[in-house]
Amino acid sequence: MRERLHPVLDGVCERDWETEPLERLEPMRFAVIGVGWFTRGRALPALEASEVCEPSVVVTSSEAKAERVASEVDGDARGITYDQFHEGVAADAYDAVYVVTPNALHLEYVETAADFGKHVLCEKPMERDSARAATLRETCADAGVELMVAYRMHTEPTVRRARELIEAGVVGEPMEVRGTMSQRLLDRINADPDQWRLDPELAGGGALFDIGLYPLNTARFLLDADPVAVTGRTRSSHDAFDEVDETVSFTVEFPDDVYASCFASHNARQSSCIYVTGTEGRVGVEPAFFQDQQRTLRVSRGGGRASVDVTAVDQMLEEFDYFAHQVRTGGPLYADGSHGLVDMHAMEAVYEADERGRWVDVE
Amino acid sequence: MRERLHPVLDGVCERDWETEPLERLEPMRFAVIGVGWFTRGRALPALEASEVCEPSVVVTSSEAKAERVASEVDGDARGITYDQFHEGVAADAYDAVYVVTPNALHLEYVETAADFGKHVLCEKPMERDSARAATLRETCADAGVELMVAYRMHTEPTVRRARELIEAGVVGEPMEVRGTMSQRLLDRINADPDQWRLDPELAGGGALFDIGLYPLNTARFLLDADPVAVTGRTRSSHDAFDEVDETVSFTVEFPDDVYASCFASHNARQSSCIYVTGTEGRVGVEPAFFQDQQRTLRVSRGGGRASVDVTAVDQMLEEFDYFAHQVRTGGPLYADGSHGLVDMHAMEAVYEADERGRWVDVE
Numbered sequence: 001m002r003e004r005l006h007p008v009l010d011g012v013c014e015r016d017w018e019t020e021p022l023e024r025l026e027p028m029r030f031a032v033i034g035v036g037w038f039t040r041g042r043a044l045p046a047l048e049a050s051e052v053c054e055p056s057v058v059v060t061s062s063e064a065k066a067e068r069v070a071s072e073v074d075g076d077a078r079g080i081t082y083d084q085f086h087e088g089v090a091a092d093a094y095d096a097v098y099v100v101t102p103n104a105l106h107l108e109y110v111e112t113a114a115d116f117g118k119h120v121l122c123e124k125p126m127e128r129d130s131a132r133a134a135t136l137r138e139t140c141a142d143a144g145v146e147l148m149v150a151y152r153m154h155t156e157p158t159v160r161r162a163r164e165l166i167e168a169g170v171v172g173e174p175m176e177v178r179g180t181m182s183q184r185l186l187d188r189i190n191a192d193p194d195q196w197r198l199d200p201e202l203a204g205g206g207a208l209f210d211i212g213l214y215p216l217n218t219a220r221f222l223l224d225a226d227p228v229a230v231t232g233r234t235r236s237s238h239d240a241f242d243e244v245d246e247t248v249s250f251t252v253e254f255p256d257d258v259y260a261s262c263f264a265s266h267n268a269r270q271s272s273c274i275y276v277t278g279t280e281g282r283v284g285v286e287p288a289f290f291q292d293q294q295r296t297l298r299v300s301r302g303g304g305r306a307s308v309d310v311t312a313v314d315q316m317l318e319e320f321d322y323f324a325h326q327v328r329t330g331g332p333l334y335a336d337g338s339h340g341l342v343d344m345h346a347m348e349a350v351y352e353a354d355e356r357g358r359w360v361d362v363e
Numbered sequence: 364m365r366e367r368l369h370p371v372l373d374g375v376c377e378r379d380w381e382t383e384p385l386e387r388l389e390p391m392r393f394a395v396i397g398v399g400w401f402t403r404g405r406a407l408p409a410l411e412a413s414e415v416c417e418p419s420v421v422v423t424s425s426e427a428k429a430e431r432v433a434s435e436v437d438g439d440a441r442g443i444t445y446d447q448f449h450e451g452v453a454a455d456a457y458d459a460v461y462v463v464t465p466n467a468l469h470l471e472y473v474e475t476a477a478d479f480g481k482h483v484l485c486e487k488p489m490e491r492d493s494a495r496a497a498t499l500r501e502t503c504a505d506a507g508v509e510l511m512v513a514y515r516m517h518t519e520p521t522v523r524r525a526r527e528l529i530e531a532g533v534v535g536e537p538m539e540v541r542g543t544m545s546q547r548l549l550d551r552i553n554a555d556p557d558q559w560r561l562d563p564e565l566a567g568g569g570a571l572f573d574i575g576l577y578p579l580n581t582a583r584f585l586l587d588a589d590p591v592a593v594t595g596r597t598r599s600s601h602d603a604f605d606e607v608d609e610t611v612s613f614t615v616e617f618p619d620d621v622y623a624s625c626f627a628s629h630n631a632r633q634s635s636c637i638y639v640t641g642t643e644g645r646v647g648v649e650p651a652f653f654q655d656q657q658r659t660l661r662v663s664r665g666g667g668r669a670s671v672d673v674t675a676v677d678q679m680l681e682e683f684d685y686f687a688h689q690v691r692t693g694g695p696l697y698a699d700g701s702h703g704l705v706d707m708h709a710m711e712a713v714y715e716a717d718e719r720g721r722w723v724d725v726e
Binding site: 171172173175176182184231233235237257259263265267268269270271277278280281300301356358359 | 535536538543547600614620622626632644645664720721
């Protein structure tokens with residue numbers, strides 16, 4: 001990678017983290033907790049496709065639904081209810097849990113998983129607030145189970161390549177980051193006005209928590225730095241978003257006077273990108289954050305601009321395989337709970353900044 | 364244009380403002396006040412190329428330089444000094460002035476031009492501060508001469524097409540704007556550490572005044588709206604910028620909760636873009652602000668994304684011709700002094716917001 005572009009083409013989708021062939025590792029059997037469109041459409045197919053992971057247990061609200069979904073999964077998956085999960089039913093059948101419930105329910109399933117000594121892959125944001133997220137982290141630490149927060153950008157090859165380029169000095173000193181993620185939630189994903197994403201008790205926040213997290217966290221990942229302070233404004237124009245933010249514009253101060261300006265909306269046309277501009281060059285990924293899209297890695301430096309189109313990988317497969325690989329080989333997990341907690345603090349600071357009309361330091 | 368893309372290709376560079384053929388208009392003879400690289404490389408060649416404008420007088424510091432530059436101009440241009448200009452030398456030889464001096468000197472030349480009844484095309488920002496800019500505006504109004512502030516984006520065809528698309532509803536309701544402009548001033552434009560752009564007395568501000576104005580003003584132009592409030596942060600890492608901002612990140616609130624996040628730097632790799640994302644689509648121009656670059660108009664809507672590459676026009680020729688056309692036909696001038704003054708207030712509010720660490724309303 002070092003300051004030359006052509007290896008990007010050769011190895012653009014390489015799994016630089018894969019030090020041990022997956023087929024040599026002990027399989028990682030997952031209990032998937034929470035069955036919505038994302039689980040059925042994304043998570044279960046990725047677990048089925050994995051060489052090292054298996055979807056062995058499906059956990060949802062009713063026995064009937066659990067059994068129906070389990071029966072659709074390749075192999076011998078079991079379907080159990082949330083109550084059964086807490087009771088320890090099928091605890092021998094999984095090594096790890098993938099928690100993909102509404103945000104405010106993460107903690108209770110993680111607590112049970114930790115009690116049974118199961119490793120945890122927890123969807124982001126970690127919880128509905130930083131206090132519960134901190135408890136979640138401590139719960140796993142106290143039980144000695146591994147915890148990873150499921151930021152799929154960390155194992156998206158294009159984003160990893162962008163990070164390597166920045167680390168190798170291709171942009172010089174980073175000066176600013178811009179990131180956006182927007183979609184028409186009600187049109188495109190889910191028209192249900194009672195969905196949990198619109199409920200502050202279950203979600204903790206609106207567009208910021210759900211998708212603003214992508215530019216925020218990816219800026220951190222690309223810069224390898226954490227927020228110092230934030231400011232931002234939220235707003236909602238649609239009745240469905242009267243309790244959570246529909247749209248947010250926020251700016252994150254990083255060390256060395258690097259600023260990231262971010263935008264997220266559940267009521268704007270789909271867009272997603274992230275760019276880092278430095279003294280010497282610019283690196284970006286666009287589209288960046290939605291799944292199944294061909295990404296373009298864009299690099300400007302000197303007199304040149306290069307665009308590398310990258311075939312979409314199965315991001316959930318990358319993430320599950322990474323998690324299994326790291327746990328089985330004893331490697332570090334990125335992102336761990338402390339990393340996820342920083343985002344919780346940063347996002348809460350954005351809401352505080354919005355209320356106070358000023359910059360707010362991030363704890 | 365109305366909601367269809369193909370006329371963009373047919374008429375992408377059309378001068379929609381040109382209601383009278385230029386050759387039928389009385390020529391507009393310009394005194395060009397201030398001779399730097401921009402005047403020699405951009406302004407004078409454009410005036411030479413124009414069908415309706417002529418560079419008839421060149422005004423600079425010394426007789427020798429004035430005569431040398433005038434002798435290089437096509438036609439019978441006269442070269443005079445600043446003092447001679449104030450004395451009225453060659454006042455019969457020009458109908459309008461193009462003021463392209465350091466910002467803090469605009470007012471004095473505009474005052475003289477107004478005294479002689481000459482129309483004024485004044486470079487942006489209008490002056491070094493809003494008080495002087497307001498005086499400049501009043502001076503022209505009192506003298507009954509026309510005043511236009513030289514925002515070349517207003518006559519850049521790609522930007523005009525973007526504005527038409529937005530006005531026609533292609534993006535739905537605008538939700539956010541992103542704009543950047545950066546360059547390595549000391550590397551690329553002018554390595555002189557004594558240049559006026561680094562002197563707060565002459566410039567009034569740094570990157571914000573010089574180039575941050577582009578995303579700010581173009582956001583206004585595309586949205587057809589004026590700023591409500593701003594927040595921002597400035598910083599300088601290079602010694603040359605110890606008195607003016609080298610880099611600025613700022614956010615502009617527009618009516619209806621539309622926010623524009625803007626970045627400008629004199630120490631980052633060249634970049635320039637502007638994008639408007641709305642409920643239904645996205646329209647942008649990239650690269651947007653530097654001259655002589657092929658621009659790409661980018662439009663997303665429904666399931667489609669279109670990119671229209673637009674050959675670079677001579678932006679100064681577009682601007683001079685527009686000014687002459689509007690003055691000669693009695694049409695309105697966009698941007699007038701009141702429009703320019705809004706930017707002065709907005710930029711001063713960014714500096715205040717930086718000092719106070721909060722949002723500041725724009726007067």
